[in-house]
Amino acid sequence: MIRRLYAWVISWSEKKQAERALAGLSFAESSFFPIPPDPLLIAMVTARPHKWVRLATIATAASIVGGIFGYFIGAALQETVGRWIIDTYGLQEQFLRVGELYNEYTVLAVVIAGFTPIPYKLFSITAGVFAVNLPLFVLASLIGRSGRFFLVGFLMHQFGKRYKDTIERYIDTLGFLFIILVVLGVMAVKYML
Secondary structure (H helix, E strand, C coil): CHHHHHHHHHHHHCCCCHHHHHHHHHHHHHHCCCCCCHHHHHHHHHHCHHHHHHHHHHHHHHHHHHHHHHHHHHHHCHHHHHHHHHHHCCCHHHHHHHHHHHHHHHHHHHHHHHHCCCCHHHHHHHHHHCCCCHHHHHHHHHHHHHHHHHHHHHHHHHHHHHHHHHHHHCHHHHHHHHHHHHHHHHHHHHHHC
16 A cells, blocks of 8 residues: 555656645645645655755745645634634644643744644644734744755755665555654654643
């Protein structure tokens, strides 16, 4: 299954619409969609290393616009769409904890959420619900999201081609390890929040 998913992502990375797909996925993941854009960004930079800055910029910009959309879901639609998204992903307890974090560490909370595998959509929606200063939210999102996507882009630019054969040879094992890391990360976040 992981090998098929990898092949599908690689196939998207080589299509004309790849940049639009990256932008759409980055936007959606920041406000309502569960799948992060990182695998597509990795595949695209591996296929076209000379475009890593452009691709990281697309992912960052679309993610920030998606975060603003998530903010407005929280601000204007918290009782309907916002609540549905939080409930769908089982983030009710974390929602309240994130509200507390905003009271204490607004900028730091958004920067960390933007950079790490913590569900960024939770932070964008919660920022709207708790009326976090929008320009401050956007600035913190810019720092966190650009840090994440430019780091991924740079690393793949530097090392992607060199390790492509190794990655493809061990994709099932790497995918399994990635799933374990995601599960452990989610458990750690739930424990901390």
